[in-house]
Amino acid sequence: MEGNTNNNATSAGVRVRFAPSPTGYLHTGGARTALFNYLFARSQGGTFILRIEDTDEARSTEESTRAILDGLSWLGLCWDEGPEVGGEAGPYFQSERKELHLKFADRLLKEGHAFVCNCPKEDEAAPGEECASPSQKAKFDERCRDRELSEQLKLLAVNPNLPIRLKADKDKEIVFHDLVRGETRFSTNEIGDFIIVKSSGGPIYNFACVVDDSTMNVTHVIRGEDHLSNTPKQIMLYEMLGWQPPQFAHVPLILGMDRARLSKRHGATSVTAYRELGILPQALANFLLLIGWAPKDDREVFTLEEMVAAFSIDGIGKSAGAFNTEKLFWLNGRYIRELSDEEYLRGIFECVPKEWRRAKRDDYIAKVMLLFKDRVTYFSEIEDLAWYFFRSPEIYDEESWVKVLAGNETAQAVLREVPLGYKTIEDFSAKSIEEFTRAYAESKSLKLKDVIQPMRVAVTGGRFSPGFFELAEILGQAEIAKRCSEAVKRILSNESAKKDMPGETQ
Numbered sequence: 329m330e331g332n333t334n335n336n337a338t339s340a341g342v343r344v345r346f347a348p349s350p351t352g353y354l355h356t357g358g359a360r361t362a363l364f365n366y367l368f369a370r371s372q373g374g375t376f377i378l379r380i381e382d383t384d385e386a387r388s389t390e391e392s393t394r395a396i397l398d399g400l401s402w403l404g405l406c407w408d409e410g411p412e413v414g415g416e417a418g419p420y421f422q423s424e425r426k427e428l429h430l431k432f433a434d435r436l437l438k439e440g441h442a443f444v445c446n447c448p449k450e451d452e453a454a455p456g457e458e459c460a461s462p463s464q465k466a467k468f469d470e471r472c473r474d475r476e477l478s479e480q481l482k483l484l485a486v487n488p489n490l491p492i493r494l495k496a497d498k499d500k501e502i503v504f505h506d507l508v509r510g511e512t513r514f515s516t517n518e519i520g521d522f523i524i525v526k527s528s529g530g531p532i533y534n535f536a537c538v539v540d541d542s543t544m545n546v547t548h549v550i551r552g553e554d555h556l557s558n559t560p561k562q563i564m565l566y567e568m569l570g571w572q573p574p575q576f577a578h579v580p581l582i583l584g585m586d587r588a589r590l591s592k593r594h595g596a597t598s599v600t601a602y603r604e605l606g607i608l609p610q611a612l613a614n615f616l617l618l619i620g621w622a623p624k625d626d627r628e629v630f631t632l633e634e635m636v637a638a639f640s641i642d643g644i645g646k647s648a649g650a651f652n653t654e655k656l657f658w659l660n661g662r663y664i665r666e667l668s669d670e671e672y673l674r675g676i677f678e679c680v681p682k683e684w685r686r687a688k689r690d691d692y693i694a695k696v697m698l699l700f701k702d703r704v705t706y707f708s709e710i711e712d713l714a715w716y717f718f719r720s721p722e723i724y725d726e727e728s729w730v731k732v733l734a735g736n737e738t739a740q741a742v743l744r745e746v747p748l749g750y751k752t753i754e755d756f757s758a759k760s761i762e763e764f765t766r767a768y769a770e771s772k773s774l775k776l777k778d779v780i781q782p783m784r785v786a787v788t789g790g791r792f793s794p795g796f797f798e799l800a801e802i803l804g805q806a807e808i809a810k811r812c813s814e815a816v817k818r819i820l821s822n823e824s825a826k827k828d829m830p831g832e833t834q
C-alpha cells in the first residue's frame with residue numbers, strides 16, 4: 329500500500345472519513361463532524377469512510393466503539409467503508425494498521441526525515457502529547473537530531489524501545505487553504521521535533537492519521553477546529569513522505585448557550601443521552617446541521633435527503649455555533665407531529681415510566697399518549713406532562729389555585745354541580761361531555777371557560793392541559809367526581825384554616 333500521490337481527485341473520487349477515538353461516548357460534536365462528512369460524500373457521489381482510531385490502548389474500549397457505531401447507525405449516517413461493512417482500504421481499526429505505520433516510520437528514518445531519540449525517558453512526551461516542551465526540545469535537539477543514521481540504528485539495535493521523532497522543518501512557513509477558514513499559516517518554529525513512534529512502539533496520532541488518510545486515499549479531511557494545530561505537523565509529514573495532502577476543512581466547535589465550549593455542565597452531550605431523552609434521530613441530525621452550517625435560504629427543516637441536496641462546505645460558518653436545547657426540542661416537536669400514530673406510539677412507549685405501565689392497560693396509555701402528540705417536544709417529557717392520568721394531584725399549581733379556585737364561589741359551585749351532571753351522561757364520550765358542559769354554562773350564564781378552568785385545575789392540578797373533554801373521557805366520570813370533591817374539600821379546609829388564624833378575621 330502506497331500513499332496518495334494523485335492530485336487530481338475528481339469529484340467522483342471524493343473520499344472522506346470520520347475518525348473517532350473510541351475513548352468515550354459519541355459526542356454531539358463528533359456526530360456533527362460525522363454528519364458533515366457524510367453529507368459531503370453523498371452530495372459529491374463520494375465515499376464515506378469510518379475509521380476507528382484505537383491506538384490509545386489504555387483508553388480505547390469496545391463499549392465505546394459500539395456506542396459510536398450504534399450512534400451513527402441510529403442517526404442514519406451509514407458508512408460505505410469501515411467496521412462491519414469492510415472495504416478495499418481496510419483494516420478500518422487503526423490498531424490493525426500498525427505495521428503500515430512502522431513501515432513509513434522506517435522510511436522517514438532512512439531518508440533522514442526522522443531520528444531515533446535516546447534522551448532520558450522523562451523528556452519523552454507523555455501519552456497523548458506529541459511535542460516536548462521548549463526546554464526538552466533543546467535537550468534532545470542537541471543530542472539526537474544530527475546523529476548519523478548508522479549511529480541511530482546502533483542505538484535502536486541496543487534498545488528497540490527508543491522513540492522516533494520527526495526532524496521538523498525550521499524557519500519555514502506552512503500555508504494551506506482551509507476550505508472553511510481560508511488561507512491558514514503556521515510557522516514551523518512553533519513545532520518541535522515531535523514524536524511519531526513512541527517508546528512503546530506505537531505510532532502517535534498525527535503520524536498514524538497521515539499514513540491512514542493517505543493510504544486510504546482520503547481526499548478531504550473535515551474535522552473539528554481543535555485539530556487545526558495538528559494540521560501543519562501533518563502537512564510536514566505529507567511533504568516528507570512525498571504525498572499529496574488532502575484538502576482540509578476545520579469546523580468550528582460547538583459552544584453552550586453561554587458561549588463556553590460545550591461540556592457536561594451544559595446538559596447532555598452524548599448522542600445516546602439524546603436518544604434516551606426521546607429525541608428523534610432525524611431531528612438531532614437536522615439540529616446538528618444547523619449548528620455551524622447555514623443554507624442559502626432560511627429553511628430550517630431538512631430530511632437527510634434534503635440535507636444532502638442542500639449541503640456544501642462553503643455553507644459552514646467560521647464562527648462557533650451554540651447548542652440551543654430549546655431549539656432542538658422545538659425541532660424535535662415538529663418531527664414528532666409528522667410521525668404516524670403508530671410510529672409515535674412506538675417511540676413514546678419507550679419513555680413511559682414503568683409504574684404507569686404497571687398501573688394501567690396499554691390501550692389506556694396509548695389514548696393518553698395520543699392526546700399529547702401535538703404538544704410533547706421530546707418523548708421523556710411525557711412524565712412531566714401526563715402524570716395526572718396516573719395519579720390525582722396532591723399538590724396543585726399555586727398560581728392556578730389562587731387564580732381559579734381560591735375564594736371563588738362560582739368555581740366551587742361548578743366543582744359540586746358539574747360532576748353530578750356528568751353522572752347522568754350515558755356514553756361519557758368527549759362529545760357528550762362537551763354538550764353537557766356547554767349546556768350547564770349557558771344555564772348558569774357562565775362563560776364556558778369559567779366552567780372548564782375550575783374543573784381543569786381540580787382534575788390536573790394546573791391550568792394547562794390538552795382539551796378538557798378528551799381528557800375527561802379518558803379519566804372517566806368517577807375519577808373526575810373524586811378529584812372535584814377532593815378539591816372542594818381542600819378549598820373549604822384552606823378557608824377554615826384562614827378563619828382560625830388570629831388577626832386574619834375582620
Ligand code: GLU
Nearest residue numbers: 347348349381537551555
Ligand atoms: N481520532 C481523532 C479524534 O477523535 C481524529 C481527528 C481527525 O479527524 O483527524 O479527534
